[in-house]
Amino acid sequence: MAKVIRFYETGNPEVLRYEDIQVGEPGPGQVRLRHEAVGLNFADIYFRTGLYPASLPSGIGTEAAGVVEAVGQGVTNVEVGDRVTYTGAYNTLGAYTTERLIDAAPLIKLPDAISCETAAGMTMRGFTASYLMRRIYAFKAGDTVLLHAAAGGVGLIVSQWAKLLGLTVIGTVSSEAKAEVARAHGCDYIINYSQEDVAKRVRELTGGVGVNVVFDSVGKDTFEASLDSLKRRGLLVCVGTASGPIPPFNPHILALKGSLFVTRPALADYIADPAERAELAGELFGHVAAGRIKIGINQRYALEEAVQAHRDLESRRTTGSSVFVI
Incomplete structure (x- = not known):
């Protein structure tokens, strides 16, 4: 049986x-x-x-x-x-x-x-990291990302992949033990969100500019900080709701905060086509x-x-x- x-x-x-x-x-x-x-x-x-x-x-x-x-x-x-x-x-x-x-x-x-x-x-996790790195945004060397849950399964793959692309990675974690794990996998800077103001610290690390992209798998608890961490015309990628769903919001705040973009992708839509799935798998498995x-x-x-x-x-x-x- x-x-x-x-x-x-x-x-x-x-x-x-x-x-x-x-x-x-x-x-x-x-x-x-x-x-x-x-x-x-x-x-x-x-x-x-x-x-x-x-x-x-x-x-x-x-x-x-x-x-x-x-x-x-x-x-x-x-x-x-x-x-x-x-x-x-x-x-x-x-x-x-x-x-x-x-x-x-x-x-x-x-x-x-x-x-x-x-x-x-x-x-x-690998396919998720793959489409985040290769399909969501046209990254170029020198771009900066904010990665929530940096010590999680997706986070550790994303940070390693980001380093292959020449990106600067700011990771958020909840403990020093998780901070050590995130650093070992490529995070350039660590923010302990239980002790620090995430958006304020991001602005300090980026000279007041903000990051190109935020990868947010936490949801409700981090949504505002994620928006406030973005540079003008930056992109918030909502990839999970570990703390609960994001509450309804007025899209006008995106204009007020710098003409921001928000997307909520689903893995299924990036692996539905067999040819695209094979391409993503080939690169992932190769790495x-x-x-x-x-x-x-x-x-x-x-x-x-x-x-x-x-x-x-x-x-x-x-x-x-x-x-x-x-």
Whole structure:
């Protein structure tokens, strides 16, 4: 019997249940996939709490890596024995399991140099960093970015990638321990948001000018500071709501603060096209395989420890990437 995590109602981590399931044979366009590692992401909390709606009862998790064990009719992009990874949203929901049936379309073959554990810790975060670095803004050497949650999984990849592009990175963290992690991965300056005024410190570090781009995965608690940290005609990229959704605001404030731009991208829209997904994956995997970007998997859990894993993630006790090891 395979094992799975499901939830029958939305709520706190205790709604997650560890259960047995029977996995059948793949239908047309599907594969049966044996997981070796499963990614733990903040999006999982959004599904569990109901911020992202799901039909109940529901599986949880949208990212994993493993080995193809059987293929259904019409599958041509992967074969039995291939090592693959995947990420997504609704089309991959249900990753917290030891084995599953899944559509073959989202699967991405792994190069030999990248393990399934590394893949599970980087596919969603890595693709997110990839489109932030390569699709959102036309960065040029010398530009400055403000990166919230700089010691998180996405943050550590973004800061390393930013250094490859010649950018200056100002990272925000909540503790000195996280500051050390962020510095080690390329942040030029660190702001402890629990002790410092973020926007004021950004202005000091940039000679009063502000930054070109803010990457904000925190949301409600950092929105104002993010706007106030931007230079004239700067861009705020809202990539998450860890502290809660951004409250409604009058767009006129964007004009008053310097003709600012705000965007709220979703990963799904940057990997929906197979050719674009392959291009982003190629660059990402190339950086990781060559050691230019290192993936720090700093927390490992057994699948049955999903409740504790969610508690740790939600309370911001984690750094880097977290995975369930199957």
